[in-house]
Amino acid sequence: MVASTSTVATLELLRWIPLIPLCACAINIFFGRALGHRTAGVLASAAVGVSLALALYVFWLLPATGIFHDLLYTWIESGSFRVNLSFQVDALTAIMLLVVTGIGFLIHIYSLGYMAHDDGKVRFFIYLNLFIFFMLLLVMGDNLLLLFVGWEGVGLCSYLLVGFWYHDAKNTIAGNKAFIVNRIGDLGFILGIFLLVTELGRQGIWTLDFAELPKHVSLLTPATITLITLLLFVGAVGKSAQIPLFVWLPDAMAGPTPVSALIHAATMVTAGVYMTARLHFLFAPAPYTLSIIAIIGAATAFFAATVAIAQNDIKKVLAYSTVSQLGYMFLAVGIGAFSAAIFHLFTHAFFKACLFLGSGSVIHALDGEQDMRKMGGLRSYLPKTYWTYVIATLAIAGVPLTAGFFSKDLILWQAFSHGSYALWLVGVVTAGLTAFYMFRQLFMVFHGSSRVEDHVKPHIHESPAVMTVPLIVLAIGSIFTGWLGAPEYLWGSLWDRWVQPVFGGAHGAEHGPVTTEILVTLVTVAIVAIGIYLAYARYARTGTRVVPAEAAAGLYRVLLNSYWIDEFYDRIAVRPFTRVSQWLAQIFDPLVIDGLVNGVAKVARGFSLIWREAQTGNVQHYLIGFLAATLALLIYYLRQL
């Protein structure tokens, strides 16, 4: 497998990539207030910038099949079980490094502008740097335990950042929910690691190193591997917001927008995808797990897309869209196309970060307004934001020659050529839905006439350069990153050549006939075009009309009648979907998921309240408890006699 064929070289530089943000974090903790808001922010951004530079340098040095390795010290050792604090960079990690430091750097810069007026700026940057550190630990750790440390760490930072504007009780609750749902996922993750360690330990193998594990996978029985991977996948479901644990992500939008962009779009939520890709050698021989992953991924992609249609909060739309796109990635993982999953992760990071930051720019301009019904016509006020938003929307919708087109198309093609036509169909429909809700958003926010509340109107302004420059960079990325992974009938995929060695034979890179491939692509493009057209028809020309579809009044219906296709779509698609999404939003989420989350807490609390009655405060009752236990022990012993 991989480790045996690739060359391992030591590069002491690696440690500085995560350590520099950590140092900046420490400096800001102790001296942040003394340095002042601006300096602290600049320091934090600069630290990530240095990490980015180092990451680029490492990327440049890295040969295609090589692995760089850097051992700091042995973290935990007991007997033959040794866990090192050491970092490794291979092609997969290198890509994640670029995403984390690159997008992270841009978002730090952006935050300098976005958080300029916030009192807790120093604290914000402390958390942000800490997050970058843990995220880098997650992707660079050379063993499962380090990955787990990073995994838990980013969860914590996410929790802290979502609850950042704590004066709002709602935010702390949202943060709590995120944390608890994640802990449910973590339970699976921990148990999975546990099982892996135990089962290998039973064979006398005590290791969690990524380099060692693939050699010993063959010692495990298929059933064990299935169970382990299923448990690990539960962790990924929690972290990457898949059905049924996706609810925390929309709630997490309560945090500052740069946080949503960095953590809840580009990096942390993709950790689940990264983990499955990193452990591809475990997942690949577990077909049962893979099919479950594929089904959950497809289902999540579809349902989240339907829910997104009914959202009016600009960030909620993006949140559900993130859930949906993550579903695509898992769909890819499920069919064994790890490379395609990571490719989509890569392109998605750019356009989704761009969208989030763009929405942040809008919110910033509108004094914190997030309701799309109170926007409209912002195109002329915020030209730079608008154009970058357009590009990113094109990309996520999958319009040809944008990044999203290539990556999504790759996944769909893999599904098709893999023979999973049902999955493919779901993917294609979802692509149409994606185009619809994203353009709906674009039109509602930037087109039509302005519905902005009067007192806000005079203050609308384009954001400063610190905010628009990152937007422009990300918009450029939203186009060109996709070109790295063009299909063979265009100029071929640079991407596959780069990433493929990591996954060895794990990835079924079937290449069917080119005509079929093009045909399949054309179907997708057609569906996407329909989605865009419908959104245009419903929302662009009649920008003032913001009434939800099912509440359509007479006038609304008359206006609609001129567009028969719209009516048609409304009847057969929008209404049922809206209903489903409403059902999801109003019943499933609060009852099932909240119920599950709060239920655990409630049941525990209930038990707690009952049990604590035993603690009556009467010392003689305690003594009776003591004596009863002693008697029980004595009688237990006497029975043995």
Added chain:
Amino acid sequence: MDASLIPLLPGAQVLLTALVVMLLDLFIDEHERGLLAWISLLGLALCGAEAILLWGSSEGTFGDTLLLDNFALFFTQIFIAVAALTVLSSMRYVRETGIHEGEFYSLILFATTGMIVMAAANDLMVFFLGLETMSVAVYVLTGMWRSSARSSEAAMKYFLMGAFATGFLLYGIALIYGATGSTNLNQISAYLLEPQGQWPPYLFVGGLLLLVGFGFKVGAVPFHFWIPDVYEGAPTPVTGFMAVAVKAAAFAAWARILMHELSPLDSDWALPLRVLAIATMTIGNLLAISQPSVKRMLAYSSIAHAGYLLIGIVAGEEWGSTSLLFYLATYAPATFGAFAVITLLTEQDKPKEDYGHFAGLGFKRPFVAMAMSLFMLSLAGFPPLAGFTGKFHIFRSAIIAGHTDLAIIGVLNSLLSVIYYLRVIVMMYMNEGGVKGKSFIESPYLYTAVGLAAAATIYLGVLPMRTLEWSRSAFSSLF
């Protein structure tokens, strides 16, 4: 009879300091009493230095009734560190609450002496007297806040239950003495090498009663009832001292006596111990959830942690014992630190220990709040803090020993524990309110204690190997 005095050195050092503090107290003025704390710290520091210098020695004295080995020294270090932190964090507290300083410090030191004896004792009687010295001193410390009705109630409950448990423990020692003809652990374990058929049945009952006594001291469910009430009522620095040092001392004796010397009896209490461990973890965690008071929540949490430690006892062998020692070292700073933060919030006569009183601490005292967050996260087993590495080893030792079910229950419990640990952090970064217009018992010394505990929490999580090595060599010195 050999009577080398060197093995007595650490204990004698602390005892001497206690006597000096006690006597000096009589001769100095009210406003100079702060000096006593410094003398205590100096004595403890000297003892710590001696313990470091003596590391690696293995010497018995007074007919092998007291053993100075790495095991004893490891625990001595823990006791001294905790005692020193207690002194640091109570320097202003005792003044605010009207606790008499001289007696307070000397009793802390007396209790520490008792603990050192317990950890080094190789004779049931020596152990018992060490235990009593510690217990009596801690009973008094619990009731020392004399103007507080809760403090005296706690002392009463602690004493009553403690004396009751002492009766059972002593009865156990009597039965073991009767069966084996000696109280010296060397001779007892020599006796236990005889074939099992020859043992009188009351030997087992003696062991069982010892188990009950130890179960009481470590706060294992169902012998835990005293813990919440006593921890809540006692002056907060004393609570920290109890939750860490007293518990560690009890586990030290448990590890040396029951786990090691009496190990031939193991097979008879394997099942009860498993039940004890599961009940202790689960009940401790469950009951902690519904507590309105952070101090009481921490009391229950300390019960839950005793449960995790019991996993180490059940697992036994090399890894179980090593991880037990290591877990105690990782548990110590976080627990003590949390109680030190509660000390900060104390106000005269009014308990200010509810979750609500932590509201806004994150803004008023950002560093303290950060340290508290660290402690909570460490107790919840969050990587890469001390609690994580500790739990990692405990659970791994359980897996190695074939108790995977215990390890899984432990993991479930530590996930459950997040519910209540997290609430503290949430409250601290919530709206201001509880803290508004509130006076803190602030002193640079208390902050030093909190800072040291926080540093140790990070250190043991990030660089655990050295301490783990120490734990291992402490364990192997038992052989």
Added chain:
Amino acid sequence: MNGAQVGFFILAGLLIVSSLWVVFQRNVVHSAMALVAALFLVAILFLTLNAPMVGVLQILVYAGAIMVLFLFVIMFLNPIGLEQRRRLWWGFGALAGLLLAGALVPVLTNGDAPRDPVVATELFGGPEELARSLFTDFVLPFEIASILLLVAIVGAVVLAKREP
């Protein structure tokens, strides 16, 4: 049944009765008196077990010192009124006690006969033997016991002295 055994049963019967008296007597002072009696009886039992010195100490320390302290505190606090006899609760406690005794007794009777029949020398149990043992084998516990007593004294002063 020989004379020694008859003596033992008489002593044991008296001891049990006086112990029960301690526990079930409503008046504190009566309880204390019953306890003094019980302590004396235990001292006599010590004598029959070749432990004359310990028996003497028992009377000196317990009856002489500890009980006086108890009586002093009873006088000092002067609790008025007799405690109610709550039959259910007491019956429950008695049941628990019976269970405990019932669990202990079978274990204790199953024991082997004493392994070394006692060769009661003149000296065994006398002050010289006791002292030799105390100051050779047990000198360390002796020192620790002295610390314990010191702690108790300090503690008692701290807890019981009047607030200034």
Added chain:
Amino acid sequence: MVPLDYYLILSAIIFAIGVVGVLIRRNLIIVLMSIELMLNAVNLTFIAFANSLGSMDGQVIVFFVMAVAAAEAVIGLAIVISVFRHRQSLDPQEMQLLKW
């Protein structure tokens, strides 16, 4: 000769009686006296074993147990006094400030 068993059983009974006293009495002083009774029962066990083993150790141990008993009595009574100052009562069941 009185067999060892007799003494052991007697002390178990006395121990149990002491336990009952601690459990049921609502007067702290009597509770303390019951604890003394328990310790005495243990002492009897020690002496009986010492006699049957022909070892002085048991007797010396009893000496230490007496010291422990004295220390506990002193501290116990001091705590009783301190509690009494707060609530003018010796009933342990009334002390329920701390619960749950």
